[in-house]
Amino acid sequence: MSEQTENTQTDQAIRRELSQWLEQNWSADRSLLQWRNILVDGGWAATSWPAAYFGRDYNREQSALVSEIFREKGAVGAASIGPRRLASETILAMGNDDQKRRYLRPILTGEHSWCQLFSEPGSGSDLAGLSTKAVFIDGQWIINGQKVWNTSAHHADYGILVARTNWELPKHQGISYFLIDMRQPGVVVRPLKQMNGHASFNEVFMTDAVVAAEDLVGEEGNGWAVATTTLSYERRGAAATLSGASSADKPREGRVYDEYRKELEIANEPYTWYPQRQGRVDLVMSRALETGAIANAAVRQEMAKLFCLSKGAVLAAQAAESKRKSGSNEIVPAGSIGKLAASVIARQAAHVHTMIAGADAMLSGPDSAQGGIVAEVLISVPAISIAGGTDEIQRNIISERVLGMPKEQRSDTGPFRDIKRNS
Ligand SMILES: Cc1cc2nc3c(=O)[nH]c(=O)nc-3n(C[C@H](O)[C@H](O)[C@H](O)COP(=O)(O)OP(=O)(O)OC[C@H]3O[C@@H](n4cnc5c(N)ncnc54)[C@H](O)[C@@H]3O)c2cc1C
Numbered sequence: 001m002s003e004q005t006e007n008t009q010t011d012q013a014i015r016r017e018l019s020q021w022l023e024q025n026w027s028a029d030r031s032l033l034q035w036r037n038i039l040v041d042g043g044w045a046a047t048s049w050p051a052a053y054f055g056r057d058y059n060r061e062q063s064a065l066v067s068e069i070f071r072e073k074g075a076v077g078a079a080s081i082g083p084r085r086l087a088s089e090t091i092l093a094m095g096n097d098d099q100k101r102r103y104l105r106p107i108l109t110g111e112h113s114w115c116q117l118f119s120e121p122g123s124g125s126d127l128a129g130l131s132t133k134a135v136f137i138d139g140q141w142i143i144n145g146q147k148v149w150n151t152s153a154h155h156a157d158y159g160i161l162v163a164r165t166n167w168e169l170p171k172h173q174g175i176s177y178f179l180i181d182m183r184q185p186g187v188v189v190r191p192l193k194q195m196n197g198h199a200s201f202n203e204v205f206m207t208d209a210v211v212a213a214e215d216l217v218g219e220e221g222n223g224w225a226v227a228t229t230t231l232s233y234e235r236r237g238a239a240a241t242l243s244g245a246s247s248a249d250k251p252r253e254g255r256v257y258d259e260y261r262k263e264l265e266i267a268n269e270p271y272t273w274y275p276q277r278q279g280r281v282d283l284v285m286s287r288a289l290e291t292g293a294i295a296n297a298a299v300r301q302e303m304a305k306l307f308c309l310s311k312g313a314v315l316a317a318q319a320a321e322s323k324r325k326s327g328s329n330e331i332v333p334a335g336s337i338g339k340l341a342a343s344v345i346a347r348q349a350a351h352v353h354t355m356i357a358g359a360d361a362m363l364s365g366p367d368s369a370q371g372g373i374v375a376e377v378l379i380s381v382p383a384i385s386i387a388g389g390t391d392e393i394q395r396n397i398i399s400e401r402v403l404g405m406p407k408e409q410r411s412d413t414g415p416f417r418d419i420k421r422n423s
Contacts, residue, residue, distance in 0.1 A: 011065055014058075018044065018069050026075045028254025032263065035076060035256050036109035045078035045108040049092060053100050054108060074252060076260045079110030081267035082152045087114040087160050090230045091179075094218050103158070103179065110263055115156035115182065117147040117204055118227065122421060124149070125393050127162070128171045128224060129412065129421055132206065134163035134178065141178060141211040143186070146203065152270050153189045153202040156182045161211070162227050165220050167417040174416050177223035179215040186210060196379045200270035234388040235335030276373060277380040278342065279349025281310050283370060284356070293356040302355060306348045313341040336394040343391050346381040353377055
């Protein structure tokens with residue numbers, strides 16, 4: 001039997017099994033939590049996860065098919081927005097059985113939301129230079145320090161945290177990775193207002209905050225390897241909205257939908273400007289036609305450049321994906337290249353929007369072009385070159401790991417305690 005015939009038969013079997021299961025179990029009259037518990041018990045909440053942890057070991061295509069069937073039936077899927085996904089994928093990859101048992105289920109049901117506590121005022125790109133301190137006292141970890149730019153921390157129940165546990169070792173070796181309860185007196189979260197008017201990020205202050213011994217992920221001192229796992233998911237775009245199974249796009253009635261819409265409203269709030277930070281390439285053609293700017297050859301030239309870049313990025317992602325599927329060992333840092341491409345495209349889109357809008361681009365709010373969207377694009381695109389690792393850092397990764405170019409000169413080897421830093 002050919003591979004294609006085999007895949008089609010598997011797809012048909014999945015469609016049959018899931019449709020039957022939804023027929024028997026899906027009801028919009030339950031509470032969201034009741035429904036999600038049924039979903040998790042049925043093994044349909046995270047089908048790409050291992051069967052031992054709520055999943056079915058499905059590949060990407062099979063999981064996409066599951067999302068598609070959920071959408072067709074109008075059934076609500078597992079909670080999937082925000083840094084939850086970073087936390088769950090990291091716990092799955094690097095956590096122990098006890099952590100997987102305790103934390104994965106409430107992530108899927110939506111009972112727990114998460115944030116990422118990595119960056120500090122003195123260490124963003126140089127994340128391994130972090131100085132938040134974790135000390136083991138009387139059977140628990142005591143945490144002191146400050147984090148910053150923490151998306152969704154103001155909604156979060158838990159945080160994935162990196163902190164220094166050993167100051168005598170070189171910087172990458174003295175870091176440990178923790179799961180911290182955000183709802184405790186030692187943790188204070190303060191929102192930060194951005195230049196685009198939103199407040200998606202926070203400063204997080206930890207003063208004698210407590211982490212239980214069993215919430216250390218991996219071994220003490222092995223936190224850098226765990227953090228790298230989280231960052232690789234972040235570069236692949238797992239930080240914001242993921243996994244299809246959404247039904248909020250159509251007005252539907254029933255308790256599940258009402259509660260789901262409320263959940264989405266809160267969870268999506270930090271991300272409402274994310275489409276704008278990508279440059280809104282989708283609006284460019286209609287804006288050029290509406291405003292007559294299409295008649296200007298210079299505008300057309302820049303639009304063509306934008307569409308080529310945009311299409312090129314899609315094709316490059318597809319090529320990387322088919323290499324991955326064919327089992328090729330070639331090192332393709334698709335995350336870094338894709339992230340860098342997204343920055344270039346967003347900047348070019350902002351440039352084209354400015355050419356089309358002219359002086360109107362300087363207005364903000366509803367007076368500005370496209371009801372304020374164009375102004376929001378212009379002041380939001382810089383974020384895409386920073387979040388999840390800056391453009392320069394992606395270039396460093398590509399040059400060192402793929403092109404084999406010489407590594408950066410370092411002055412930060414040796415015990416962390418002796419390294420000069422701006423704190
Ligand atoms: C939208 C958004 C969401 C974010 N969400 C989170 C979050 O949820 N949790 C979290 O912990 N953090 C988050 N961050 C923070 C983000 O990870 C950091 O801003 C980022 O890693 C850069 O660090 P920094 O801001 O300290 O800049 P710096 O590291 O100080 O960099 C300043 C400049 O120096 C350049 N530079 C630094 N080092 C090098 C080098 N070695 N070679 C060449 N150039 C270099 C950088 O490219 C940059 O241009 C978020 C940021 C944004 C914009």
